[in-house]
Amino acid sequence: MIGILVNDRVKAGKQAINELYNVGYYGRPKGDTLELTLIEAAYLHYKKKLEIQIDDRSLSFEEFFTEASKRQQYFDLKYIVYKDLRERGFYVQPSVTDFRVYPRGGHPGKTPAKFFVHVISERIPLSLKELRMSLEAAHNVHKTMVLAIVDEESDITFYEIRKVEPAGSVESIEQAVQGKRGRSTFLEDRVVVWNSDFSSSLHAAGFYGHPLDADRLQLSLVESGYLLKKGILEVADMSGTSSLGFSEFAAKASVIESEFMLKYMVYENLRDRGLVPKTGFKFGSHFRVYLDFRSVDKLPHSEYLVHSIAEEYEFMLPVMSRAVRLANSVRKRMIYAVYDNVHCAYIDIGRIKM
Structure with a gap:
């Protein structure tokens, strides 16, 4: 089966719709043409299901992968994640946050997508603004946002990103x-x-x-x-x-x-929500937080580690990874609190197995 490289898409004929889209949900049919993203086309090339041509010349996998990397930023990272998800048995399609992923046993037309996946390198700082935009995009269509971080050895760590509204009973x-x-x-x-x-x-x-x-x-x-x-x-x-x-x-x-006022506004909000925030210094965060408190003598387990961040904050991903790992090791959730001069928003970040 032959696909033609045109700008940032690979276009294949009617046969591809029958054999690639109807069977594996690759690409998007447009009339009698199947349009594939560069990442989908590279995976199909790797699986030897698609030959890719440009100017009547067939490209080897190396040639196509190199050419695609010129045409799409972070192509190699996104291909690594796409290939990993496909080979885990997920149906994957492009979305506003890189990929939308269907639950196992589900596929387009049968079930809604479950995850929106955003791909990033461990070396690239992630702005809070970018993270919140991806989170909003997922939240607005009732999807779970997943951050796929690719490390220098091409291993992938998946993090679930959630909005939360912590509340206590104190x-x-x-x-x-x-x-x-x-x-x-x-x-x-x-x-x-x-x-x-x-x-x-x-x-x-x-x-x-x-x-x-x-x-x-x-x-x-x-x-x-x-x-x-x-x-x-x-x-x-x-x-x-x-x-x-x-x-x-x-x-x-x-x-x-x-950072007093940054910490204070979050502290005030947590207390007003019926929670008990105490210093989280030993855990490398601003607060450890108790949801339920009855007695100092019978102190419950604190549920959250909360770190206050400003709107212009940038996540250094190795630092974020350490914070989440530490929170998990002490049976807590890692929450980042953002105060925007009006209210506090809470973002829960935790590892997830795909």
Whole structure:
């Protein structure tokens, strides 16, 4: 069977529709012609089901693969993923995010596609904007977005990308303290609550802070900012002569920690959702997050690792891979939180077996 290379497509005749599309769902019929993408054509050439010509000259697989690489960016990466999926038994067709993939046992015309797959090299930074565009494209048509990362040895790791709306069941701090208000001092890089009863209430009811001793509680910057903004905590400077408003506190905290406001807005959103965020430093992320909290003495397993990122963030894929691997190893989900000055969006990234 012969196909003719024309720009970024290979066109074959009516016989190809019967033998390639009707049997294997390769290409797209257009009248009496079957139009194949360069990747589909390369795979069929490799399988010896298609001869490809240009200017009445047949191309070897090497010649076609090289020519296709000139005509389509990252052709080699996409071919690697396409071939892998096809040989795993999936039907694969082109889509706005590289490929749409049908579930095993399904095919075009019988079942809807299940996955939208986006292909990228481990060496190429992935912008959050690009990731969210691919995620939206999949989400809008009820598909699962999969990121296929090809490493330097041509191995593929698949990651499922999901929008999530985390929610917990912890009562609000206003309900927990029942109108109480505590006094604290902003020291060098944390805040200490002095009142014994109030310290105990904060720690027991919402897992705020870490006890300095039996009577006093140390709070992190984001915890202190949250309680200050809620009107539950009074924060004095070290001179003891003035109390700080939230804006003044945030300005001082941002000098100590440049990402303070980025972290704070996510922390506030998580708390307002009934979740308990605590530092995720040991896991290389901003927060570890508890969905359900009843007692410090019977602390449940934290469900998520959450890392706050800005809208202009770029994923370094080896770094992302390490973060997801670590989260999986400690039985947590890796979630990236994006605050866009209006609301927080949460993106769950986890490995998936295809």
